[in-house]
Amino acid sequence: MNTTPSEQISKSPLIELKGVAKVYGKGRAAMHALRGIDLRIDHGEFVAVMGPSGSGKSTCMNILGCLDTPSAGAYLFDGVDAGELSRDQRALLRRNYLGFVFQGFNLLNRTSALENVELPLIYRGTPTGERRACALRALEAVGLKGWETHTPGELSGGQQQRVAIARAIVTNPKVLLADEPTGNLDSACSREIMEVLAAFNSERGITIALVTHDADMAAYAKRIIRFLDGIIDSEEQNGGTP
Amino acid sequence: MLRETVLLAFREIRRNVLRSSLTILGIVIGVAAVITMVTLGGGATAQVASDIAKLGTNLLQVRPGQARRGHSGTRSTGDMFKEDDAEAIAREISGLAAVAPTASQTTQAIFGNKNWSTAATGSTNSYLRVRDWPLENGRQFTSGELRAGKAVCILGATVRKELFGGQNPIGATIRLGKLSCQVIGVLESKGQSSFGTDRDDFVLIPLRTLHRRITGNTDVSRIYVSAQDGVSTKKVEQDVERLMRERRHIASGKEDDFHVRDMQELVSTMTGTTRVLTGLLGAVAAVSLLVGGIGIMNIMLVSVTERTREIGIRLAVGALERDVLMQFLVEAVVLSSFGGLIGIVLGVAAAAVGARLLAVPFIFDPGIVVIAFVFSAAVGVIFGYFPARQAGQMDPIEALRHE
Structure with missing residues (x-):
């Protein structure tokens, strides 16, 4: 399930946006969120997307995450045109290759950390025992061993975001998409979260695309892309150390 | 997968015990009413049949006067x-x-x-x-x-x-x-x-x-x-x-001025009447089942709206439209079947008590129990489908933004 032709031809990009535009609404009320984006992200990259509010970076993330489709242009995920996929096919792509981390954590309330992490595996049809073991390993990897039975309400913001990260990586995704993961956290927690993400990138080779307002957080990435008014304004390489 | 869905439905129902109980109340009352009515009606029918049978089914009554009445004012009484x-x-x-x-x-x-x-x-x-x-x-x-x-x-x-x-x-x-x-x-x-x-x-x-x-x-x-x-x-x-x-020297072509009544005819007439009444009462009771179904739909719609964010999360991590639809549909069916089960127990109990009070035999009919249960589950499918489809068709981005 995790082996695709691209791993043999590792030179081809994992993610490729070609002239992607996104328009919301019609006619005069039309809002051009993206005005033609060309972007390549290779296997194992850690990319930070920055830009002011309304610059289109969240729209871009939604398209990368197959939650939304481009109005124009093409989005090739591992060589597959995601714009041509049906709703269910995109759901399968998310299920098998993508992991999400959101600003608002988006955990299921009144559900234990362990069960939150198990959620994507349920839809994959993983058997109960294996599912439990994978979820426990993922929680341990984000440093939450011993917190499995706690519900989100009983965890701090930083811990909740760790649960969300565990949920995102429990399926061993190819890409982890993080939309302002530290937006609701204080700077100490934010740094911890970024270190967890950076570790997954360097140790497991999970490709990470991160949206952030905060230059300190973007500094963890190896490449920084700046959006402005729906287009890519600038792009710079970064050492990957803050 | 189905096991998880059913477990999830049970958990979701347990979380809102009060709401769930009120939701299924309509189904409970509907099923109980249908079972009580039909069981008591069946008992009354059997009672009438056995009463008339006590007269002797091979018994005829010969009486003076015409049997048919109504279509002429000149009904002769006969000698x-x-x-x-x-x-x-x-x-x-x-x-x-x-x-x-x-x-x-x-x-x-x-x-x-x-x-x-x-x-x-x-x-x-x-x-x-x-x-x-x-x-x-x-x-x-x-x-x-x-x-x-x-x-x-x-x-x-x-x-x-x-x-x-x-x-x-x-x-x-x-x-x-x-x-x-x-x-x-x-x-x-x-x-x-x-x-x-x-x-x-x-x-x-x-x-x-x-x-x-x-x-x-x-x-x-x-x-x-x-x-x-x-x-x-x-x-x-x-x-x-x-x-x-x-x-009695009645010329051919003239109507009888007496009539012979067959008890078996009487049995079928009388039991026919009580059967029609039973059917009618059952139908009235079935209307309350329908109302119960609308109650379930109403609560499921509220539940879908309340859980929009959860639906968004599920869709984001890779749930198909089908998965989410099934989740809510199973929940509705579990609710309504549960209501059906409680209704069956209450209905049978009420019928047993009612039969004693009305002095008719209590005749337990497993057929009506099965029908009532299947019907209540079907109510869950029918009235749960629309809210469940709404849940499945949500846009994940919108759902995730929902507060």
């Missing part, structure tokens, strides 16, 4: 029968077990200071045979008593109770109007008929005694004819009709 009509039937028609001519007169029965208004019914011992009515005590009439019209009587259970209380009436002398007559027997109690009349409220005396000492005429108002086992009552009915037309 009363005489005793020799009954004798002719007994003599000329084959395959009969007994023929009992009867006549009746309302009268006062008096014993000591007790006074009871009842019916004096004149007949022969055949009456006891055709009505299949055993004596509790005493003896039947002797042929001498019948022939001579002696002043002897057999009491119905009600009359005996009213006049004698706990005393033994055999050998006592009571008065029927102006006639003093000796009690020679007491009938077993048959209780109320399904038409609501007390069947034990009469005094049986020899027909000739009634004629000579009470009514002063020789009219016979009703002839009971019972066929032997295995003899078709239809054939006997036709024979009796033919014979009576002959004896």
